[in-house]
Amino acid sequence: MSGEVTERSATSTVRSPVVSSFGTVSKVWLGHLGVLLVAGLGAWAYQLQQGLVVTGMRNVFSWGLYIMLFVMFVGLSAGGLIISSAPKFFHSDRYEGFARLGVLVSLACIIVAGLLILPDIGRPERLYQFFTSPDFRSPMVWDFGIVVLYGVLNVWYLWLLTRRDLAARGSRLAFGAEDTQAGRERDRTLLFWTAAVALPTAVMLHSVTGWIFATQVGRGDWFSPLVAPVFIAKALVSGLGLLLVVSILADRYTGFDADRDELTSLGKMLGIFLAFHVVYLLAAERLPHAWADHFGFWAITSEFLIGDSIYFWLWTGVGGAVPLVLLATPQLRKRLSVIFVAGVLAVFGTLFEGIRLVFTGYESVNIDAAPGISLGGEYAGVTTDIWATTGVYTPTVIELVVTAGIVAVGALIVTVGLRYVPLQRQTEQERYAADSGGGGCD
Amino acid sequence: MTNYGLVIDQERCIGCHSCAMSCKQENNVPMGQAWNRVLTVGGDHIDTPEGSYPEDGDDGTLEMSYQPTACQHCENAPCVKVCPVNATYKREDGIVEIDYDKCIGCRYCMAACPYNARVFNWDEPQHRPEEGTGDVEERPQGVVEKCTFCSHRVEEGLDPACVVNCPADARIFGDLDDDGSTVSKYVAEYDTNRLLDEKGTDPKTYYIQGEMSPGRPWKGKELESELDEQPTPEEADDPDSEESMRRATADAVWGDD
Numbered sequence: 001m002s003g004e005v006t007e008r009s010a011t012s013t014v015r016s017p018v019v020s021s022f023g024t025v026s027k028v029w030l031g032h033l034g035v036l037l038v039a040g041l042g043a044w045a046y047q048l049q050q051g052l053v054v055t056g057m058r059n060v061f062s063w064g065l066y067i068m069l070f071v072m073f074v075g076l077s078a079g080g081l082i083i084s085s086a087p088k089f090f091h092s093d094r095y096e097g098f099a100r101l102g103v104l105v106s107l108a109c110i111i112v113a114g115l116l117i118l119p120d121i122g123r124p125e126r127l128y129q130f131f132t133s134p135d136f137r138s139p140m141v142w143d144f145g146i147v148v149l150y151g152v153l154n155v156w157y158l159w160l161l162t163r164r165d166l167a168a169r170g171s172r173l174a175f176g177a178e179d180t181q182a183g184r185e186r187d188r189t190l191l192f193w194t195a196a197v198a199l200p201t202a203v204m205l206h207s208v209t210g211w212i213f214a215t216q217v218g219r220g221d222w223f224s225p226l227v228a229p230v231f232i233a234k235a236l237v238s239g240l241g242l243l244l245v246v247s248i249l250a251d252r253y254t255g256f257d258a259d260r261d262e263l264t265s266l267g268k269m270l271g272i273f274l275a276f277h278v279v280y281l282l283a284a285e286r287l288p289h290a291w292a293d294h295f296g297f298w299a300i301t302s303e304f305l306i307g308d309s310i311y312f313w314l315w316t317g318v319g320g321a322v323p324l325v326l327l328a329t330p331q332l333r334k335r336l337s338v339i340f341v342a343g344v345l346a347v348f349g350t351l352f353e354g355i356r357l358v359f360t361g362y363e364s365v366n367i368d369a370a371p372g373i374s375l376g377g378e379y380a381g382v383t384t385d386i387w388a389t390t391g392v393y394t395p396t397v398i399e400l401v402v403t404a405g406i407v408a409v410g411a412l413i414v415t416v417g418l419r420y421v422p423l424q425r426q427t428e429q430e431r432y433a434a435d436s437g438g439g440g441c442d
Numbered sequence: 443m444t445n446y447g448l449v450i451d452q453e454r455c456i457g458c459h460s461c462a463m464s465c466k467q468e469n470n471v472p473m474g475q476a477w478n479r480v481l482t483v484g485g486d487h488i489d490t491p492e493g494s495y496p497e498d499g500d501d502g503t504l505e506m507s508y509q510p511t512a513c514q515h516c517e518n519a520p521c522v523k524v525c526p527v528n529a530t531y532k533r534e535d536g537i538v539e540i541d542y543d544k545c546i547g548c549r550y551c552m553a554a555c556p557y558n559a560r561v562f563n564w565d566e567p568q569h570r571p572e573e574g575t576g577d578v579e580e581r582p583q584g585v586v587e588k589c590t591f592c593s594h595r596v597e598e599g600l601d602p603a604c605v606v607n608c609p610a611d612a613r614i615f616g617d618l619d620d621d622g623s624t625v626s627k628y629v630a631e632y633d634t635n636r637l638l639d640e641k642g643t644d645p646k647t648y649y650i651q652g653e654m655s656p657g658r659p660w661k662g663k664e665l666e667s668e669l670d671e672q673p674t675p676e677e678a679d680d681p682d683s684e685e686s687m688r689r690a691t692a693d694a695v696w697g698d699d
């Protein structure tokens with residue numbers, strides 16, 4: 001094989017990890033994540049022993065923070081995979097510099113999403129039932145399948161993108177793949193086909209997650225055919241927002257080098273996604289109801305324009321209108337800080353979109369005659385008896401700590417990835433990796 | 443085939459909560475949970491009517507009725523369709539039941555049930571007395587539970603506990619597939635409605651409104667299909683018959699003594 005290596009052209013490019021070693025800052029950062037992880041595990045153990053009674057969920061409001069954030073992280077996992085696979089599918093090198101980091105972030109997010117389901121389950125030790133006794137009518141079974149498939153696809157994709165560079169660096173992570181010209185050529189074809197599978201898988205992932213809610217006749221606004229398309233739009237917005245945020249942070253704090261022009265162009269794309277999601281789809285969802293419910297022109301208009309809950313405003317205002325304006329203003333949208341803030345706000349907005357969705361399902365009940373529904377335990381928040389005619393929910397500290405621990409897992413994956421996976425932007429190199437005398441990274 | 447259903451005569455129901463209590467007792471339902479609850483259709487609170495008092499010579503508009511509510515045993519049950527592991531399933535006889543050994547506690551079924559008929563064991567279930575009550579084993583922490591149409595009794599030829607214990611005979615249980623059964627006859631004869639019919643869940647619990655039915659026309663705890671002779675409403679207590687008038691008076695006198 002060494003013969004092939006020396007035959008490669010002089011413009012061959014080999015990438016390296018963007019963090020060459022863990023310095024003090026990285027170690028402190030990793031230490032913090034470790035603490036969060038351990039605290040999360042402890043809180044989950046406590047919850048397993050006491051029961052879900054230590055959460056803010058009760059019989060009326062029976063899904064809470066875990067599911068709200070599951071929805072959010074499924075959405076966040078879209079960005080990287082789409083930004084890296086869409087250009088590949090069209091044989092373009094556009095946004096190439098973000099592809100690997102993007103897939104790494106996607107992978108971390110889908111793992112976080114999957115893990116968030118665990119603490120929501122009352123008897124996690126019985127999860128094997130998904131394999132031994134699945135009901136294929138259940139959207140949850142579809143979602144389970146697609147989340148696993150998507151996770152595996154991300155691992156495969158990231159490895160495919162980096163295996164030749166890993167091999168060039170002598171990393172064991174190459175798992176026997178070799179850095180050859182022919183191998184790199186073959187990977188191009190494989191990448192095209194992987195992209196061709198990844199795009200529809202991503203569409204399915206977000207649609208199926210939407211259908212978990214959209215198929216339910218008993219939960220108010222959930223039962224809407226628009227939920228699946230909205231989930232896709234939401235995934236584009238939040239996924240791209242997160243990718244921008246992570247790229248800018250990596251550019252600032254690690255050796256990762258984000259191309260300014262491409263960042264600006266991705267920022268513009270985020271603006272377009274935001275406009276489609278928060279302006280168009282929302283209007284399309286609200287207008288028919290406002291029209292049907294009201295008679296006068298102004299009554300229709302105000303019902304259509306004026307939102308309902310605080311979550312609605314946090315989503316559409318802080319997480320929608322503000323970043324949209326930032327990204328639409330030509331003088332502003334070229335600045336890194338503005339793109340960063342817009343990305344953060346877009347992610348923030350979709351967090352509240354998920355929260356709002358769950359609230360619209362549980363806040364009011366279909367049959368609300370007194371005394372109502374038994375709550376099934378002393379409510380940890382603010383109410384007195386066992387009966388309720390509306391759903392109330394505030395997450396408890398336990399839920400927050402468990403969640404933080406799981407999100408820390410995602411951050412750990414990204415951090416370790418920055419250290420060991422060759423994510424560096426394309427840099428022209430003079431020599432072949434193999435000639436340099438084995439410059440392995442680890 | 444058998445297809446069990448329940449008819450609740452809201453005109454007969456007196457809002458005594460006996461069905462709710464006997465359900466809790468019979469099925470060992472944990473503290474803080476209710477499988478069956480008697481809702482007041484009226485004002486904002488339990489036992490309060492809606493409308494206004496007859497004042498200043500006006501006609502009053504006060505109105506109130508009771509709606510006992512438990513699992514409706516839907517034909518097109520969303521809870522069955524969402525359960526990822528087949529823990530919630532529909533039996534041959536139409537009863538929607540949960541396999542408590544299978545349930546993973548994901549609570550998707552609670553999201554799916556439009557009637558909020560399901561409860562989840564958020565912690566280790568507590569019972570009073572501690573050893574529990576009734577004839578059903580307690581369910582563990584972390585699973586969902588709900589009304590089973592008292593399948594353990596039905597299998598032994600007995601009517602559900604709430605049906606037997608209704609002092610107003612307002613609850614009638616039976617086979618909807620048998621045209622001769624009392625439930626089938628009442629569904630055909632009386633004005634019945636089903637809760638949230640528009641959701642398309644096709645519930646098998648029917649509520650009689652308007653004209654009062656003769657109720658459950660037999661005494662004892664057997665299922666109708668176990669009776670030697672089919673009961674007919676005529677044989678039952680006709681509230682207007684002389685015989686039952688006499689008995690009612692006697693009861694009242696006896697009660698006063």
Ligand code: SF4
Pocket residue numbers: 512513514515516519520521522538554555556557558559560588643
């Ligand atoms: S009432 Fe609810 S729990 Fe009962 S069968 Fe219908 S959907 Fe299922």
Ligand code: SF4
Pocket residue numbers: 524525526527528529530540544545546547548549550551552585586
């Ligand atoms: S909570 Fe149990 S019964 Fe309900 S859907 Fe999940 S596994 Fe099925």
Ligand code: SF4
Pocket residue numbers: 461464465466468469477478512588589590591592602603604605
């Ligand atoms: S049928 Fe049995 S389980 Fe259902 S409400 Fe009546 S007593 Fe309770």
